[in-house]
Amino acid sequence: MTTLRLAQGATASRILGIGSFQPERIVTNDELSQTMDTTDEWILERVGIAERRFAAKDESLVDMAVIAGANAVADAGLAPSDVDTVILANCTMPTPIPNGAAQVADRIGVKAAGAFDLNAACAGFCYALNLASDLVRAGSARRVLVIGAEKLTDWIDPVDRANAIIFADGAGAAVVGPADEPGIGPVVWGSAGDVVDLIGMRDGVIYQEGQSVFRWATTQIAPIALRALAVAGIEPSDVDVLIPHQANLRIVESIAKKLRAKGAREDMVVADDIVYSGNTSSASIPMAMDHMRAAGLVKPGDVALLVGFGAGLSYAGQVVICP
Incomplete structure (x- = not known):
């Protein structure tokens, strides 16, 4: 009988570094009130939002993910070559193929990475963070870059006051790696x-x-x-x-x-x-x-x-x- 060898993982995992990115354009409630039936007071009372960031037309989800991911890698004190897996949580890629993660990995400099997208919408980062933790503890990965990035403005009706007042664009990231003591609990x-x-x-x-x-x-x-x-x-x-x-x-x-x-x-x-x-x-x-x-x-x-x-x-x- 053939016995397979299993990878040896870490005792535990933790977040090594974090990073984020937001587009430059700030959109206030007063600006939105110029194009739809709403007011600053109504938006603050309903959802608590005073302003949000909208990406430029030529600023993609991948662009934002690259910056947030690179910031997280640097914050962890690592080089891109120290990362071997990239998970991109999102629900707003313009097309399902190709995935965004491989593009992000290459542009950051994480070469030949395991790379895939994960869609659990607004729960996506927590899903991806747990998966990264399990990969590290199982020995399937050494260090995982987890990114949540969205360009929601590509998918909203700009005059729909129920949704256009809420959604915005941006990216956040974390690097997950091995640890002697648990730094990420069970999901x-x-x-x-x-x-x-x-x-x-x-x-x-x-x-x-x-x-x-x-x-x-x-x-x-x-x-x-x-x-x-x-x-x-x-x-x-x-x-x-x-x-x-x-x-x-x-x-x-x-x-x-x-x-x-x-x-x-x-x-x-x-x-x-x-x-x-x-x-x-x-x-x-x-x-x-x-x-x-x-x-x-x-x-x-x-x-x-x-x-x-x-x-x-x-x-x-x-x-x-x-x-």
């Missing part, structure tokens, strides 16, 4: 396919049933976050930073309130990157973490709870130690 993930029609594409543009999605997120996501803490052996009071997908400020605040009711500290820092970045789908969690670190709100060693949720309806959450 809690799943899907609610029975309500898949709440978010999707229709006639080439994104639509969502806003009130139904809001009710689903505000009732279902906090329990998922608590399960992610439980499987990681972490109490709510241990969490220093909560970084949920930046879908809607009211949803973010609802999740934080429910976690505090279960023992999370009042001084737990809560990401509110949506106020100035909008909803960037799979990019929102890593981008928020990078922005919070730059602002001094997140420091190395902090215990962070990540939870992504969106179209599918897919969700995923895990505890990480901030780099």
Whole structure:
């Protein structure tokens, strides 16, 4: 009988570095009110967004992913040649073939990389982060570059006040590598396919049933976050930073309130990157973490709870130690 040799992986994994990128163009609520029936006050009250970033017409999802990914590699103190796998989480590539990850890897300088795209919409970064962690621990990869990048403005009706006020463009990234002590906890993930029609594409543009999605997120996501803490052996009071997908400020605040009711500290820092970045789908969690670190709100060693949720309806959450 032939016995196959198995790869030997790391004891644990951790995030080695992070990076992000946003386009230059800032779009305010007042600017949007010039093309649709809305106001700054209405948008702030409904979703909590003051401004967002829109990419230029010739600025692609891949372009943004390259910059965010290169920033993460540099932040980790690595050279591109130190990375062997690239995962690009997104749901807005203009075509399904070729995938974006191989293009990103080549442009960053990660040659002959294992490279693939992953589509779990707004939960994509958390899905990809767990997959990267498992690859490192299984010995299938040594260091994995995980990128969430979206150009949502390619897929929205610019005069649809229900969606054009929410979505934006950008990219965030993290490098995952081996560790002696766990820096990425087990994932809690799943899907609610029975309500898949709440978010999707229709006639080439994104639509969502806003009130139904809001009710689903505000009732279902906090329990998922608590399960992610439980499987990681972490109490709510241990969490220093909560970084949920930046879908809607009211949803973010609802999740934080429910976690505090279960023992999370009042001084737990809560990401509110949506106020100035909008909803960037799979990019929102890593981008928020990078922005919070730059602002001094997140420091190395902090215990962070990540939870992504969106179209599918897919969700995923895990505890990480901030780099």
